[in-house]
Amino acid sequence: xxKTTNNGSKKPTVGIxxxxxxxxxxxxxxxxxxxxxxxxxxxxxxYFPMGSSNNTLETDFDIIFIEGSVSTDHDLExxxxxxxxxxxxxxxxxxxxxxxxxxxxxxxxxxNEMLRYVYGDKIPTVVKALKPKPLKDYVKVDYELPGCxxxxxxxxxxxxxxxxxxxxxxxKMAVCYECKQAQTPCRLQASYMCVGSLxxxxxxxxxxxxxxxxxxxxxxHEDPNYKELVKLFRQKGYSDRDIYxxxxxxxxxxxREKLLPYLDLDxxxxxxxxxxxxx
Amino acid sequence: MAKKITVELLTRVxxxxxxxxxxxxxKYKAFVKIFEGPRFYEYLVVGQNYxxxxxxxxxxxxxxxxxxxxxxxxxxxxAFGAKIPPELELLRKLANVGAFFESxxxxxxxLALPDYFGYSSxxxxxxDYPNLVDRGFxxxxxxxxxxxxxxxxxxxxxxxxxxxFANLPTKDELKKxxxxxxxxxxxxxxxxxxxxxxxxxxxxxxxxxxxxIYNPQGWDFYSNQLILVEKDKKTxxxxxxxxxxxxxxxxxxxxxxxxxxxxxxxxxGPLARVNxxxxxxxxxxxxxxxxxxxxxxxxxxxxxxxxxxxxxxEARSLALDYIDTLLSDYPSKPHIELKPKKGRGFxxxxxxxxxxxxxxxxxxxxxxxxxxIITPTAVLQTSxxxxxxxxxxSYSSLPLEEVKFLAERLIRSYDPCISCSVHMxxxxx
Ligand code: SF4
Ligand code: SF4
Ligand code: SF4
Numbered sequence: 001x002x003k004t005t006n007n008g009s010k011k012p013t014v015g016i017x018x019x020x021x022x023x024x025x026x027x028x029x030x031x032x033x034x035x036x037x038x039x040x041x042x043x044x045x046x047y048f049p050m051g052s053s054n055n056t057l058e059t060d061f062d063i064i065f066i067e068g069s070v071s072t073d074h075d076l077e078x079x080x081x082x083x084x085x086x087x088x089x090x091x092x093x094x095x096x097x098x099x100x101x102x103x104x105x106x107x108x109x110x111x112n113e114m115l116r117y118v119y120g121d122k123i124p125t126v127v128k129a130l131k132p133k134p135l136k137d138y139v140k141v142d143y144e145l146p147g148c149x150x151x152x153x154x155x156x157x158x159x160x161x162x163x164x165x166x167x168x169x170x171x172k173m174a175v176c177y178e179c180k181q182a183q184t185p186c187r188l189q190a191s192y193m194c195v196g197s198l199x200x201x202x203x204x205x206x207x208x209x210x211x212x213x214x215x216x217x218x219x220x221h222e223d224p225n226y227k228e229l230v231k232l233f234r235q236k237g238y239s240d241r242d243i244y245x246x247x248x249x250x251x252x253x254x255x256r257e258k259l260l261p262y263l264d265l266d267x268x269x270x271x272x273x274x275x276x277x278x279x
Numbered sequence: 280m281a282k283k284i285t286v287e288l289l290t291r292v293x294x295x296x297x298x299x300x301x302x303x304x305x306k307y308k309a310f311v312k313i314f315e316g317p318r319f320y321e322y323l324v325v326g327q328n329y330x331x332x333x334x335x336x337x338x339x340x341x342x343x344x345x346x347x348x349x350x351x352x353x354x355x356x357x358a359f360g361a362k363i364p365p366e367l368e369l370l371r372k373l374a375n376v377g378a379f380f381e382s383x384x385x386x387x388x389x390l391a392l393p394d395y396f397g398y399s400s401x402x403x404x405x406x407d408y409p410n411l412v413d414r415g416f417x418x419x420x421x422x423x424x425x426x427x428x429x430x431x432x433x434x435x436x437x438x439x440x441x442x443x444f445a446n447l448p449t450k451d452e453l454k455k456x457x458x459x460x461x462x463x464x465x466x467x468x469x470x471x472x473x474x475x476x477x478x479x480x481x482x483x484x485x486x487x488x489x490x491x492i493y494n495p496q497g498w499d500f501y502s503n504q505l506i507l508v509e510k511d512k513k514t515x516x517x518x519x520x521x522x523x524x525x526x527x528x529x530x531x532x533x534x535x536x537x538x539x540x541x542x543x544x545x546x547x548g549p550l551a552r553v554n555x556x557x558x559x560x561x562x563x564x565x566x567x568x569x570x571x572x573x574x575x576x577x578x579x580x581x582x583x584x585x586x587x588x589x590x591x592x593e594a595r596s597l598a599l600d601y602i603d604t605l606l607s608d609y610p611s612k613p614h615i616e617l618k619p620k621k622g623r624g625f626x627x628x629x630x631x632x633x634x635x636x637x638x639x640x641x642x643x644x645x646x647x648x649x650x651x652i653i654t655p656t657a658v659l660q661t662s663x664x665x666x667x668x669x670x671x672x673s674y675s676s677l678p679l680e681e682v683k684f685l686a687e688r689l690i691r692s693y694d695p696c697i698s699c700s701v702h703m704x705x706x707x708x
Contacts, residue, residue: 019316023293023696024338024341024342024435027433027434028341028434030389030419031419031420031433033416037402037405040402040405048400049288049290050290050292051400051402052290052291052393052400053291053400055290072314072315100338101318101338102316102318105323114322115317118319118321118322119529122529123529124530124534125532126312126532126534127534129317148338148435149434149435203432206431206432207431207437210436210445211446212431212437215331215334215437217435245331249335
């Protein structure tokens, strides 16, 4: 695993697929003119429906990049096809890595509640909705490139590494580290809500640079200290409700286990998150 | 025998959709089927503090996130009875210029052009048309650059907040944008000449209704008023009345709700805007329009591609005005303080694809209790279906494969943003 086979003169085959998402990660990729122009020489892009009208999945792939969360049976079917046919599967962006903003209420609401709120009794039948989840909940994902959107730099780097048969190396450290490097004054100290200390750096901390708190769009680094941060937020006068609201925006699929234990909030487990009873 | 034309996955559009046209006894019926997963945005914002709302709704769409952020910020300010000063309005509009460059540039070059040149993607054209491909990237990426300066990131930049901006761009940054906007003039003129000279399929769809935001001075990004054009009749109404005029309803075959005016399709977006504002454009834009082969007002949906190029010219000239004003009258502070209060607010903007509507209700502490968002693509579904029916009628003698290709191009000409359309509505009264 981790190697693209260059059997003879055959160019590696690549796919760029998207599930339920905003398209922002693909837009970010599309800003990289030089990379893309080079890429068309180096690889064969066999599947890229947002960019091309000539697509096939009836072939073996070396790498498939996927944007978006799995939110319909159609997404899931495509995911299984992608996993089966591609040597390497890369989750691109926070939707694909963690479920994204559309899962921000996953810890508190069932899919049914969400659908009813939205469509009332007239739930469309064109596709079967699923609770928005990351790819890794269903299949093995080889690499994750988080970010909302993905960092273009990470994407370029990952492509270069993978095409050379190397493991992309993306260091995991806190966004705070990037604030220090850029000498950005700490927002948390100025009493803004900021979850940069939990969050995975690599973005260059553009949000704290603009004077806002980081809301952690790139997910957690390896050793996030939720407990300590909750203590700090409380000291700054934030209510548990506000802390939960802020943190869940990008962490709907794991706030329950990681954050809720430290908050005095009673949020009942949604129907579809309860363990199924076995008789 | 009943004919059936199906495009199972629309490509070179944003999101997942299909189109099906069925013929029975000489009558055609078209269905735009949207099977993008639901994203529950109105549900996600309920219970949230207003501060978090723009960052959430931004993720409805990566292409027009600035439009969603602007609409939500305006709705929030409206609810709290706040008004940002004119200099900050200009900065906000400048960010929207970025969204238009990115979105229209992406559409014209990456999504639409390959069809006209007989390729399946723009990247495939790199060898044969290197300059054209470079120009596509240049126009689109200037939009990305403008958004980055104003919002802090290429996409989903957080700097555009309720009340204004977290931080102001520097004068130097604005000057640099000005230089780049000066520099891009030729590329935009050439873009317009190019799309005007292309052979657009013939199709005439007289519009019952066309809709846009209304500014008596002319084409603009947002306003508190709207204009509904019904043949020769013009009706002005306010953003608060939007849901009285535009009516939404779910349908079984689409994850997006369909909107109509008096039960009929309504055209929004570049073609509607150019049709409505063609006589009020800047002198530069008017001059270019007068030299074109394509004539406005137009009833051909394929001319949406030309209308986009016209809008880029106008957006550039507005952007230069904004920057000149800002450089001589630089904002004194980045934002105004907002004081939450109980009530409902409305925000209507012209997104690249058409009129976009956000409304929220808040409690006295600024927590959202209700919301509704109506996106242009949701509004356009019925127009797309009507046009597809017309197309199937007009081209019934052509082989099915060719009609299918035309139908796909037709839908593409609307530049549907399917992710936007399934953001999901609600607002329980
Ligand atoms: S990760 Fe963010 S930018 Fe990427 S598709 Fe999801 S919402 Fe859009
Ligand atoms: S602003 Fe946030 S990310 Fe930066 S140093 Fe402070 S806590 Fe860390
Ligand atoms: S600073 Fe935080 S919110 Fe901003 S891009 Fe980086 S991780 Fe995302």
